[in-house]
Amino acid sequence: MTVQEPGADGFSSSPAPDDALRVEHISKRFGAVIALRDVSLHLARGEVLALLGDNGAGKSTLIKIICGFQQPDRGQILVNGQEVTLKSVEQARSLGIDVVYQDLALIPGLSVYHNMFLNRERVRWPLLNNKEMRRVAREHLDEMGVNIPSVNVDVAQLSGGQRQAIAIARAVFEDAKILLLDEPLAAMGAKEGAMILDLVRDLKARGDVSIIIIMHNYAQALEIADRVNLLQQGEVTFDKLARETSYDELIELVVEEYRRAQRERHGAA
Amino acid sequence: MSDIAPGRVVGRPSAGGGGGGGNGAGRLVVQGLGVFLRQREATVLVVTVAMLLYFGISHFSTFVSQANAVDLLSENFAPIAVIAIGEVLLLICGQIDLSVGFIYTFAPFVMYFMVVYYHFPAWLGVIAGLVSGLIAGWVNGFLTVTLGLPSFITTLGTGFVLEGLALTFSHAEPLTPTPAIMSAGKYIGTSPWSQFIWAVVLVAIFHVVLTRTRWGLYTISSGGNLLGAREAGINVGRIVYGNFMITGVLGALVGLQIAFYDSSIDPSAGGYTPMFYSVTAAVIGGTAMLGGSGTILGGALGALVLSTLIDGFDILGISANILPVIFGCAILAAMIANVQLARLRGSGGTL
Numbered sequence: 131m132t133v134q135e136p137g138a139d140g141f142s143s144s145p146a147p148d149d150a151l152r153v154e155h156i157s158k159r160f161g162a163v164i165a166l167r168d169v170s171l172h173l174a175r176g177e178v179l180a181l182l183g184d185n186g187a188g189k190s191t192l193i194k195i196i197c198g199f200q201q202p203d204r205g206q207i208l209v210n211g212q213e214v215t216l217k218s219v220e221q222a223r224s225l226g227i228d229v230v231y232q233d234l235a236l237i238p239g240l241s242v243y244h245n246m247f248l249n250r251e252r253v254r255w256p257l258l259n260n261k262e263m264r265r266v267a268r269e270h271l272d273e274m275g276v277n278i279p280s281v282n283v284d285v286a287q288l289s290g291g292q293r294q295a296i297a298i299a300r301a302v303f304e305d306a307k308i309l310l311l312d313e314p315l316a317a318m319g320a321k322e323g324a325m326i327l328d329l330v331r332d333l334k335a336r337g338d339v340s341i342i343i344i345m346h347n348y349a350q351a352l353e354i355a356d357r358v359n360l361l362q363q364g365e366v367t368f369d370k371l372a373r374e375t376s377y378d379e380l381i382e383l384v385v386e387e388y389r390r391a392q393r394e395r396h397g398a399a
Numbered sequence: 400m401s402d403i404a405p406g407r408v409v410g411r412p413s414a415g416g417g418g419g420g421g422n423g424a425g426r427l428v429v430q431g432l433g434v435f436l437r438q439r440e441a442t443v444l445v446v447t448v449a450m451l452l453y454f455g456i457s458h459f460s461t462f463v464s465q466a467n468a469v470d471l472l473s474e475n476f477a478p479i480a481v482i483a484i485g486e487v488l489l490l491i492c493g494q495i496d497l498s499v500g501f502i503y504t505f506a507p508f509v510m511y512f513m514v515v516y517y518h519f520p521a522w523l524g525v526i527a528g529l530v531s532g533l534i535a536g537w538v539n540g541f542l543t544v545t546l547g548l549p550s551f552i553t554t555l556g557t558g559f560v561l562e563g564l565a566l567t568f569s570h571a572e573p574l575t576p577t578p579a580i581m582s583a584g585k586y587i588g589t590s591p592w593s594q595f596i597w598a599v600v601l602v603a604i605f606h607v608v609l610t611r612t613r614w615g616l617y618t619i620s621s622g623g624n625l626l627g628a629r630e631a632g633i634n635v636g637r638i639v640y641g642n643f644m645i646t647g648v649l650g651a652l653v654g655l656q657i658a659f660y661d662s663s664i665d666p667s668a669g670g671y672t673p674m675f676y677s678v679t680a681a682v683i684g685g686t687a688m689l690g691g692s693g694t695i696l697g698g699a700l701g702a703l704v705l706s707t708l709i710d711g712f713d714i715l716g717i718s719a720n721i722l723p724v725i726f727g728c729a730i731l732a733a734m735i736a737n738v739q740l741a742r743l744r745g746s747g748g749t750l
Contacts, residue, residue, distance in 0.1 A: 220632065235627035237620045239692040244616055249631040257611045 149211065150175045150340040151196070151227075151308050156205030158191055165191040166202070167364045173308065176337040178330060180355035180372070181344045182380065184387075187361040189344050193310050196342070197229040198222030209308070226307035230314065234297045238286035242278060243267035245285055246300050274299050275332050277325070291322025295329055302339060309333070311343045315350065327354050348380045362387050440697045442736050443684050447703050454711040461714050469591045470713075474660070475706035477598035478653045482677035483684075483698035484605045485646025490681055491609075492639050493622040493690030494543065494550040497674060498558035499650035502535045504669035505561045506651035507576075507658035508568050514580050521583035529651050535561065536647025540640035550643075558671075565666045573665040576658060584659030587652075594656050598699075601649070606695040618642060622690025679726060680705055683733040704729065 151173040158166040166188045173179050183189050194200040196207065198216035206213050209225050216222045219229075236245050243260075244251075246267040252259040267281045276295045278288065285293060294314050301309055311330070315323040327350065333339045334356075345351045351358055352372050360368035360383060368383055454462045461467055482499055489496050510528035513519040519527060535557060542553040581589065588594055609615035620628035621635045628635050653673070658664045682688065683704055684697025708725055712718075 219630065235624065235630045237623040237627055237691075239619045239623040240616060248616070248620065248628075249633050251613055251616065253613065257607070258613065258616070260611070 148175050149173065150177075150209070151342075152206075152208040152211075153192070153196065154206045154208070156192070156195060156202045156207075158188075158195065158200070158202050164364050166195075169205070169361070169364070169366055171359055171366055171369070173340050173342060174356075175340055176334065177357060178334050178341045178343060178355045180351035180358045181342055181361060182346075182348065182351055182358060183361035184384070188364045189361055190312065192361070193229060193312055193342070193344065196222070196308075197227055197310055199229075223304070223306075226305060227310070228301040228304065228306035228308070229310040229312060230294070230297045230301055231312050234293055236285045236293055236297055236300075239284060241282050241284055242271075242288070242296055243281040245296060246270070246281075246303055248300075250304070270303050271296075271299055274302065274329065276329065289322060291318055291325050294318070294322075294326055298326070298329055298333075302333065307339060309339055309341045311341060313344050313346065315345065315347065323350070330354055348377055352377060352380075360384075440685060440694060440700055442740070443697060443700045443704060443733065447700050447707065450704065450707045450711065454707065454714065458711075458714050462711070467710065467714070469595075471706055471710040472598075473592060473594040475709050476702055477594035478657065478673055479676045479680050479705055480598045480699045480702035481601055481649050481653050482646075482673055483680040483702050484601060484695055485642070485649045486674075486677045487681045487684070487686050487693050487695055487698040488605070488609070488618055488642040489550070489639075489646055490678070490686045490688060491618050491622045491690055491693045492642055493625070494639060494642070495678065496536075496539060496554045496643060496646045496650075497551065497671070498535065498539060498554040498556075498561060499646055499677070500669045500671055500674035501558045501561035501565070502532045502647050502650035502669075503654035503657070503673060504565045504666060505535070506531050506654040507664040507668075508565055508574075508666075510655060510658075511574055511576060511580065511664050512568065515577060521579045524580060525583050525587065525655060528655050529648055532647035532649070532651025532654075533644050534647070535651075536644035537640065539647070540643040543643070544636040544639050562670070569664070569666040571666055573663050573667075576662060576664060581659065581662065584655070588656030588659030594660065597652070597656065602695055602699045605645075609695050614638070614641070619691060623692070676705055677702070679730055682730055685733075685737055687737075701733075 149172050153169060153171050156166055156169045157164075169188070169192060171179070171181075181189055181192070191200065195202050196216070198219045198221055201215075201217070207216060208214065209227070214225060216225075216227075222228075237248065240248070243263045243266075247263045252262045252266075254262075264281055271278065271281065276292075276299050278292050278296070285296065288296070298309070298311065298314070314326050314330075318326070330341060330343065331354065333341060343351075343355065352375070355372045357369070357371050358375060358380070359366050360380070362368075367387075368380075482503070485496060485499060506528040509531040510524040513527040514521055514524035539550070539553055539557055542548050542557070543550045576584075586593055587597070609618065617628065617633050617635075617638045620631070620633055621638045625635060650669075654669055657668055661668075677698075680701030681693065681698045682701070684694065684699070684701035686693025686697060705726065708729075709719075709722065712722055712725075
């Protein structure tokens with residue numbers, strides 16, 4: 131018996147062994163609109179990658195493809211070096227890929243701990259084992275440093291930041307290894323935003339969860355991320371370590387893009 | 400901000416006991432009151448107790464007599480409370496069943512025909528009646544979930560169909576159940592307290608189902624955040640189907656009970672009134688029309704409010720013509736209270 135190389139499944143390019151996720155040459159079009167053209171990105175294990183870009187740059191489409199909600203027209207996705215075909219959200223989740231959307235998937239009328247255990251309830255037949263679920267939820271949230279008054283309160287009574295924190299904690303609780311956060315700081319005050327950033331930092335410190343975080347605020351992105359990718363008109367145009375770039379450089383890129391778009395428009399007119 | 404549990408992180412939340420740990424009885428009472436008032440059933444419980452006290456004290460001898468207790472609890476309260484169980488479950492899912500009153504009309508005929516024309520034993524006739532409710536509920540589920548009609552329209556349609564079938568089969572004439580049929584109804588509806596006992600047991604069971612089982616959690620999830628529930632892998636369609644079927648069986652049960660109680664199978668029994676009373680009871684009891692929240696206990700208390708009003712007005716000798724005005728105002732007052740209280744809860748205010 132020979133030892134199998136990781137990723138020795140016929141895929142030609144050589145994935146770095148510590149990459150949790152590789153996206154290679156992904157293209158996607160909706161009718162005449164090209165949402166993504168030949169996008170490649172990689173995410174090292176335990177890394178936080180900030181995905182920046184204007185509205186319509188293709189960030190959401192990329193996220194939807196990685197989480198299995200949509201399928202690419204072309205290209206490959208590799209999880210832990212293995213090529214995978216993501217046909218559904220469930221399948222992606224079974225591979226440890228989970229997405230936390232802006233419009234959260236929490237149930238407002240249920241308590242925090244019931245939300246944490248939704249569809250994975252602990253049961254002492256025929257009744258729910260609420261005591262056990264309360265205890266485990268409490269422990270897990272404490273461990274993650276999520277600060278809420280009580281796991282008994284309905285999610286409807288929590289603030290936006292607290293809900294976001296619960297949603298992220300739930301994904302990690304469900305064993306997500308690759309976490310996609312879709313604008314987790316949108317519509318959130320500075321204090322709440324700081325709470326979520328702390329949570330992401332704690333996750334980073336754990337080292338076993340890799341995170342792609344879609345953001346609009348470049349200052350926050352540089353603060354939280356290890357690496358920054360810029361998506362412009364369906365292409366990754368920029369990929370640098372956060373410590374090797376600066377706020378000014380990012381702004382300059384976006385302004386340049388804007389000028390170019392303007393020139394094109396005037397040229398066409 | 401959070402007055403339920405002050406401080407940073409509460410170590411072990413006491414079950415339903417609020418923040419606990421207060422030193423000083425006064426603070427405990429205030430906290431307890433705060434927790435109590437935040438319960439959805441609180442308002443309606445206060446109203447119920449006040450009304451029972453009023454009628455109990457002002458008309459002690461009549462109101463507290465056994466005959467009146469049967470009138471109030473078995474005849475008036477039980478049917479509303481039992482159907483309200485189904486309506487609460489459906490309203491929480493974001494659905495409604497307008498046809499349940501006609502399932503109530505229809506089921507006793509199924510029982511009668513099975514026993515008299517097809518020579519089923521009486522007990523099997525009872526089961527056939529209940530199964531007809533189950534099937535009607537399944538059809539409502541099929542039209543709503545599988546074919547995607549709004550449940551308001553689905554059940555409007557199936558309600559008419561059932562009404563028409565009952566009228567056709569009976570030639571619009573009431574039937575008298577045979578002695579064999581009546582013998583099967585002893586524990587279902589014939590004896591004076593049976594309806595009340597059934598109602599209490601069913602309310603207790605479904606209260607536990609809603610608050611302590613997966614079925615309950617998924618019912619709340621389906622109405623509270625449909626996409627979120629689906630994303631969590633919950634089969635929302637199955638939950639809605641199931642709750643329509645539960646409602647159908649409960650409607651059929653009430654129909655059979657009334658048939659036994661009155662010794663008559665009447666095509667004019669049931670209809671929209673018991674259904675609307677039950678929806679009213681659910682709403683008074685704090686169930687949100689838009690889904691996502693509500694309690695079986697609240698629905699039962701709402702049913703008690705309505706039945707106490709019906710019964711109390713009878714005792715006071717006030718014309719029943721004014722009753723709908725009172726009910727209408729009660730619905731509106733309950734909704735206003737719920738909306739305002741929800742706002743308070745949302746803002747974390749103490750009241």
